[in-house]
Amino acid sequence: MEKIFNIVKNNDLFEGVIFKDFEKLYPCLSPIRKKFKKSEIILNAGDKANYVYIILSGSVKIVKSDIDGKDNVLTELSVSDIFGEVFACANILHSHVTVVSLQESEVLFLNYKKIITSCQSACSYHSKLISNMLKLVAKKNIMLHQKIELISKRTTRERLLLYFDIHRRNQKKFTIPHSRENLAAYLCVDRSAMSNEFSKMQKEGIIKYDKNQFEIL
Amino acid sequence: MEKIFNIVKNNDLFEGVIFKDFEKLYPCLSPIRKKFKKSEIILNAGDKANYVYIILSGSVKIVKSDIDGKDNVLTELSVSDIFGEVFACANILHSHVTVVSLQESEVLFLNYKKIITSCQSACSYHSKLISNMLKLVAKKNIMLHQKIELISKRTTRERLLLYFDIHRRNQKKFTIPHSRENLAAYLCVDRSAMSNEFSKMQKEGIIKYDKNQFEIL
DNA sequence: ACATGTATGTTGTAGTTACAACAAAGGATG
DNA sequence: CATCCTTTGTTGTAACTACAACATACATGT
Numbered sequence: 001m002e003k004i005f006n007i008v009k010n011n012d013l014f015e016g017v018i019f020k021d022f023e024k025l026y027p028c029l030s031p032i033r034k035k036f037k038k039s040e041i042i043l044n045a046g047d048k049a050n051y052v053y054i055i056l057s058g059s060v061k062i063v064k065s066d067i068d069g070k071d072n073v074l075t076e077l078s079v080s081d082i083f084g085e086v087f088a089c090a091n092i093l094h095s096h097v098t099v100v101s102l103q104e105s106e107v108l109f110l111n112y113k114k115i116i117t118s119c120q121s122a123c124s125y126h127s128k129l130i131s132n133m134l135k136l137v138a139k140k141n142i143m144l145h146q147k148i149e150l151i152s153k154r155t156t157r158e159r160l161l162l163y164f165d166i167h168r169r170n171q172k173k174f175t176i177p178h179s180r181e182n183l184a185a186y187l188c189v190d191r192s193a194m195s196n197e198f199s200k201m202q203k204e205g206i207i208k209y210d211k212n213q214f215e216i217l
Numbered sequence: 218m219e220k221i222f223n224i225v226k227n228n229d230l231f232e233g234v235i236f237k238d239f240e241k242l243y244p245c246l247s248p249i250r251k252k253f254k255k256s257e258i259i260l261n262a263g264d265k266a267n268y269v270y271i272i273l274s275g276s277v278k279i280v281k282s283d284i285d286g287k288d289n290v291l292t293e294l295s296v297s298d299i300f301g302e303v304f305a306c307a308n309i310l311h312s313h314v315t316v317v318s319l320q321e322s323e324v325l326f327l328n329y330k331k332i333i334t335s336c337q338s339a340c341s342y343h344s345k346l347i348s349n350m351l352k353l354v355a356k357k358n359i360m361l362h363q364k365i366e367l368i369s370k371r372t373t374r375e376r377l378l379l380y381f382d383i384h385r386r387n388q389k390k391f392t393i394p395h396s397r398e399n400l401a402a403y404l405c406v407d408r409s410a411m412s413n414e415f416s417k418m419q420k421e422g423i424i425k426y427d428k429n430q431f432e433i434l
Numbered sequence: 435a436c437a438t439g440t441a442t443g444t445t446g447t448a449g450t451t452a453c454a455a456c457a458a459a460g461g462a463t464g
Numbered sequence: 465c466a467t468c469c470t471t472t473g474t475t476g477t478a479a480c481t482a483c484a485a486c487a488t489a490c491a492t493g494t
Contacts, residue, residue: 067378086358090359137355138303138305145361189481192442196444373450407451407453
C-alpha cells in the first residue's frame with residue numbers, strides 16, 4: 001500500500017492527499033492491479049471506459065488509428081502518469097484510443113464512479129480527489145489549447161518561433177527536452193524540413209543552437 | 218430568478234438541476250449580473266480568473282492575441298454558453314484570453330470557488346454541479362483533441378475528408394453548419410484554397426455539393 | 435576496431451498552400 | 465431598381481512543405 005502511495009502521490013490526482021488519508025481512501029476506489037507484457041494491449045479502442053488508469057511501473061503509448069487504419073502515437077506515458085480519465089469524466093461510453101504497453105508494466109485500475117461519487121462517509125479527502133480531477137482535466141485542456149495555437153500556424157518557422165516563445169520562459173538560452181523527431185511530431189511537421197528550418201534560422205542569425213541547447217539572438 | 222433558470226438550464230453545468238433546487242443553489246454561487254455594450258470588454262487577458270461566466274443575452278467573442286499582437290478569434294458564444302471555466306478549474310490565476318461583447322449583452326458571473334466547494338449544507342445539487350463541471354471540461358477536452366486530430370493533417374484535402382467523416386455521421390448527405398470562412402478558420406487553412414479544393418474534389422467525383430449541402434460519392 | 439543502429443543535417447523535386455486580386459452571386463437597404 | 469455589402473468561387477504566382485535519398489555523427493555492443 002505504501003509502495004503504491006509513493007508512486008501515485010506524484011500524480012496530480014492525489015495532490016495534497018497524505019498517506020493516512022490514502023489508506024482509508026484507496027479501498028473505496030475498487031483498485032485492481034494488472035501486469036502487462038511488452039506490446040500487450042491495456043485498453044482497446046471501443047472498450048468500455050469505466051476506469052482511470054495509473055501506471056505503477058513501465059511505460060505505455062497511447063495510439064489512435066486513422067480513418068485509413070494508419071496508427072498514430074499521441075503520447076507516451078510512464079510511471080505515475082494517468083490515462084483514461086477524460087473518457088471517464090466525459091461519460092463517453094467507449095474509448096477512442098488504444099493503449100499499448102511499451103515494456104513489462106504494471107497498471108492500477110481505479111473505478112471512475114467511485115472517484116467522483118462522494119462515499120457515504122463523505123470523507124473530505126474524497127472531495128479533494130474530485131477537485132484534483134477537475135484541475136487535472138482543466139490543465140490538460142489548457143495544454144491542448146496551447147498545442148492548437150501552435151499548429152494553427154501555417155509555416156514551420158512560425159510554429160518554431162511560437163514554441164520557443166512558450167518554452168524559453170523569458171530566457172535567451174534554453175534547452176529543448178525533445179528529440180528532433182518528437183518535436184517535429186508535436187509540431188506536426190516533417191522532421192527533415194524542421195531540421196532544415198533550424199539551419200536557415202541559424203544562417204539568418206535569428207537563433208544559435210548546439211544539440212538541444214538553443215539561444216535566441 | 219425563473220428567467221435566469223430558463224436560460225442557464227440549457228448549459229451543461231446545470232444539467233439535471235430542477236428549478237426547486239436551483240432556487241436554493243443560486244444564492245450560494247454569489248451571482249452577479251452585468252450588462253455590456255457592443256465592443257465592451259468583459260474579461261481582459263491578465264485579469265484574475267475567479268469567475269465562471271454564463272451569457273444571459275447577446276453574444277461575445279473570445280480573442281487571443283498573438284506574440285506579434287495580432288488578434289485571433291477563438292470562438293463566438295451566445296445565450297446560455299459558458300466561458301472562463303477552464304482557467305478557474307485549472308487554478309490559473311490570470312486569464313490568457315480576452316472576451317469582448319459583440320452586441321448589447323448580459324452576463325452572469327458565478328464565483329468559481331463556491332461552485333466547486335460543497336457548501337455546509339452539503340446539498341446534493343451542489344455535488345451535481347461539480348460533476349457536471351467535470352463532465353463539461355472533459356467534453357471540451359475531447360473536442361479539442363478532435364480539432365488537433367484534424368489540423369494535424371498536412372493537406373487541406375485530408376483535413377476536409379476527416380472533417381466530413383466526423384460530421385456526416387454515416388450519412389452520405391449532410392449539411393455543414395458553418396460558412397466557408399468559419400470552416401476554413403476552424404481547419405486552419407486559407408478560405409480560397411479551401412474553396413478551390415472543394416471544386417477539385419467535385420471535379421474528381423469524390424463529392425458533390427450545393428451551398429452547405431454535401432454528398433459523399 | 436568493427437559493425438550496427440539511431441539521431442540529425444542536407445539537398446533536390448514534385449506537390450501543396452497562402453496570398454492577392456478579381457469575378458460572380460445573392461441579400462439587404464434605401 | 466440601383467447601390468452597397470457579404471459570401472463564395474476562380475486563377476496565377478511565389479513561397480513553403482513533404483518526401484525520398486543520402487551524408488554525417490555518435491553511441492552501443494561484440
